[in-house]
Amino acid sequence: MIELRNLSRHYGATRVLDGVSLTLEPGRFTALLGPSGCGKSTLLRLVAGLDRPSTGQILFDGRDVAQESPSERNVAMVFQAYALYPHLTVAQNIALPLAMRRLGRLGRSPLGALSPAVRRTRATLARDVRAVAELLEIVPLLARKPAQLSGGQQQRVALARALVRDPSVFLLDEPLSNLDARLRIQMRAELVALHRRTGHTFLYVTHDQAEAMAMAERIAVMLDGRIAQVGSPRALYERPATCDVAGFIGAHPINLIPGPPEGGLPPALASGQPAPERPLVVGLRPEHLTPAADGPVQGRLDRVAFQGDVQVLGLRLEADGTPLRATAPPDWPAPDAGSAVRLGYRPEHLHLFDAAHGTRIANPGEESSCA
Amino acid sequence: MRAPRLLSFALLLIGAAVVLLPFYWMVSLSFKAPDEIFTPTLDLWPNALRWQNYAAALSRTNLLLYLWNGTVVCAGILVFQLLFAVPCAYALAQRRFRGRTLVFGLILAGLLVPFHVTAIPLFLGLARFGLIDTYAALIVPFIASVFGMFLFRQAFAVMPAALFDAARVDGLSEFQIVWRIAFPLALPAATAFGIFSVVAHWNDLFWPLIATTSPDLATPPRGILYFRDRESGDDVGPLMAAAVLVVAPMVVGFLMAQRAFIRGIAAGGLKG
Ligand SMILES: Nc1ncnc2c1ncn2[C@@H]1O[C@H](COP(=O)(O)OP(=O)(O)OP(=O)(O)O)[C@@H](O)[C@H]1O
Ligand SMILES: [Mg+2]
Numbered sequence: 001m002i003e004l005r006n007l008s009r010h011y012g013a014t015r016v017l018d019g020v021s022l023t024l025e026p027g028r029f030t031a032l033l034g035p036s037g038c039g040k041s042t043l044l045r046l047v048a049g050l051d052r053p054s055t056g057q058i059l060f061d062g063r064d065v066a067q068e069s070p071s072e073r074n075v076a077m078v079f080q081a082y083a084l085y086p087h088l089t090v091a092q093n094i095a096l097p098l099a100m101r102r103l104g105r106l107g108r109s110p111l112g113a114l115s116p117a118v119r120r121t122r123a124t125l126a127r128d129v130r131a132v133a134e135l136l137e138i139v140p141l142l143a144r145k146p147a148q149l150s151g152g153q154q155q156r157v158a159l160a161r162a163l164v165r166d167p168s169v170f171l172l173d174e175p176l177s178n179l180d181a182r183l184r185i186q187m188r189a190e191l192v193a194l195h196r197r198t199g200h201t202f203l204y205v206t207h208d209q210a211e212a213m214a215m216a217e218r219i220a221v222m223l224d225g226r227i228a229q230v231g232s233p234r235a236l237y238e239r240p241a242t243c244d245v246a247g248f249i250g251a252h253p254i255n256l257i258p259g260p261p262e263g264g265l266p267p268a269l270a271s272g273q274p275a276p277e278r279p280l281v282v283g284l285r286p287e288h289l290t291p292a293a294d295g296p297v298q299g300r301l302d303r304v305a306f307q308g309d310v311q312v313l314g315l316r317l318e319a320d321g322t323p324l325r326a327t328a329p330p331d332w333p334a335p336d337a338g339s340a341v342r343l344g345y346r347p348e349h350l351h352l353f354d355a356a357h358g359t360r361i362a363n364p365g366e367e368s369s370c371a
Numbered sequence: 372m373r374a375p376r377l378l379s380f381a382l383l384l385i386g387a388a389v390v391l392l393p394f395y396w397m398v399s400l401s402f403k404a405p406d407e408i409f410t411p412t413l414d415l416w417p418n419a420l421r422w423q424n425y426a427a428a429l430s431r432t433n434l435l436l437y438l439w440n441g442t443v444v445c446a447g448i449l450v451f452q453l454l455f456a457v458p459c460a461y462a463l464a465q466r467r468f469r470g471r472t473l474v475f476g477l478i479l480a481g482l483l484v485p486f487h488v489t490a491i492p493l494f495l496g497l498a499r500f501g502l503i504d505t506y507a508a509l510i511v512p513f514i515a516s517v518f519g520m521f522l523f524r525q526a527f528a529v530m531p532a533a534l535f536d537a538a539r540v541d542g543l544s545e546f547q548i549v550w551r552i553a554f555p556l557a558l559p560a561a562t563a564f565g566i567f568s569v570v571a572h573w574n575d576l577f578w579p580l581i582a583t584t585s586p587d588l589a590t591p592p593r594g595i596l597y598f599r600d601r602e603s604g605d606d607v608g609p610l611m612a613a614a615v616l617v618v619a620p621m622v623v624g625f626l627m628a629q630r631a632f633i634r635g636i637a638a639g640g641l642k643g
Contacts, residue, residue, distance in 0.1 A: 045536075048536075048540060050536050050539060050540070069539070070539050070540045070542075071539070071540070071541070071542035075540060076540065077536075077537070077540045079533045079536065079537055080533070081531065081533055083531065083533040083534045083536065083537035084537075085534065085537075085538075085552060086556060087552075087555045087556055087558075096541050096543075097540075097541035097542055100541055100542035100543055100547075101542055161537075161541070
């Protein structure tokens with residue numbers, strides 16, 4: 001188990017991480033999700049031991065690792081740009097971390113071949129390299145140099161170099177960001193399968209919410225150097241803790257509509273359900289706002305984007321012209337732009353946020369517990 | 372389009388001829404008999420390939436010893452220069468520490484100081500340690516090369532930091548990173564540096580003249596000097612043969628390392 005307690009890191013006056021606390025449970029796949037520049041890589045480097053926190057503690061199984069190097073912490077890491085050693089072959093790249101661990105100075109030198117013990121260790125090492133290469137299907141590439149590989153192949157080699165060991169935690173820094181869309185989807189599934197097969201603890205950094213939702217058991221959403229919410233993909237989607245998290249999660253950006261200053265729901269949305277009498281921001285996901293002949297929301301259609309499985313509608317509220325996004329089934333007969341459209345939603349899909357702080361207010365329809 | 376090309380080609384040829392002519396003349400003379408050398412006409416080509424001059428050069432003086440001395444001194448200097456310059460350059464390029472910019476500034480300033488300025492303090496220092504007229508006197512003053520530190524720093528500075536982070540995660544110590552990752556990747560720069568260093572010290576006459584007096588420690592340029600002064604002042608043929616023998620290792624070495632050398636110069640941002 002890895003515990004991060006109140007970690008901060010600043011460079012000069014800029015505060016990159018600000019009181020981050022997070023627990024990684026053993027064997028779990030945790031995603032660290034956040035927009036570019038929010039401090040994800042910085043946090044990963046702290047966990048790896050490549051950088052020291054300004055304040056705060058990192059505990060591996062209860063022991064403070066402040067003074068331990070990356071290899072003493074026994075972390076494995078896949079870097080954003082793979083960072084393969086260009087002058088070594090794929091096989092040597094994968095073998096290096098094992099060689100550093102299992103062979104002494106003599107064993108790594110050419111003279112080592114003279115000692116039977118070293119020869120035995122080298123043989124098991126070669127076997128381990130081959131096993132992980134088979135797992136990732138890169139056996140035919142073992143003799144090549146990294147420059148002779150495609151991006152996807154380099155990524156597999158980088159994974160192999162991390163997987164060949166038996167580390168305390170896997171740290172992956174946007175490993176799929178350099179791949180094309182199709183390969184990315186395929187690698188997602190393979191990484192999840194890999195996690196299941198190895199049973200190791202994964203901390204997976206990404207800025208892509210779809211990737212985090214598809215892969216992770218738990219997601220920690222990071223915004224501006226703080227952890228905004230930790231929870232299962234479903235919990236983040238259904239009960240976002242703040243406006244910002246709600247805005248970040250979901251394939252279609254959520255509608256955030258301010259209510260009237262004296263409190264209650266915006267009149268253009270309301271269909272008579274009760275609401276707290278204080279200033280609110282109401283969140284309603286486009287996938288929950290759909291055309292309905294007798295719906296309470298009256299809008300005027302701006303444009304329709306057909307996406308195959310769904311049509312995304314851009315509208316304005318009839319009452320005050322607030323822009324809204326909605327969705328319709330692919331077979332919905334879209335009227336011309338400028339037509340009036342009535343839309344409906346289910347009351348339990350409304351997310352209510354405090355207008356001043358952006359924090360979630362329990363919807364009267366849901367029990368107040370948050371996961 | 373064609374005319375300017377032809378012109379520049381012709382200019383290059385003329386330039387090459389001007390540079391190469393003295394070398395050619397040296398080689399040509401080294402094969403000529405004495406009566407062939409001093410003729411009123413200019414014969415670019417020897418009548419026949421005669422090896423007597425080479426035999427004379429090798430037998431009359433201790434030329435082989437001088438070549439050996441040159442090899443020991445140049446190898447010693449290069450090994451120690453790399454040993455110090457490479458880790459230093461790595462620290463300057465890839466480690467954060469207080470005073471880093473100051474140290475780098477000092478190194479840049481050091482590039483501007485001609486060696487001759489430091490010769491007398493160095494001589495006095497070596498004399499105090501009783502090292503004058505030893506191999507050490509020829510090697511020690513050059514083991515810290517600011518040029519090497521600069522060249523390697525430039526090479527290391529453009530390498531991605533993630534590469535070294537990956538090596539740390541893989542369990543390499545900082546020194547292992549220097550020699551197993553950074554140095555092999557800087558091999559073109561290392562070749563360029565090696566050639567600069569070896570050529571400079573192989574051909575150096577100034578410092579060996581100051582630091583050594585014993586003939587047994589003479590490096591090739593000083594050896595040639597002996598050669599001419601002592602016995603064969605007028606015997607141009609053997610002198611030229613000796614000069615060819617002294618220059619040959621450099622030329623062969625350069626031709627072998629040429630490709631890496633030019634890449635290294637380009638990588639270091641230097642114009643050759
Ligand atoms: N060495 C440094 N000195 C100063 N600022 C830094 C340094 N390293 C990172 N930062 C700043 O810290 C912030 C977070 O950087 P970080 O690399 O952690 O972002 P990230 O979340 O990984 O982004 P991305 O998704 O683009 O990789 C950025 O604003 C960056 O400018
Ligand atoms: Mg990053």
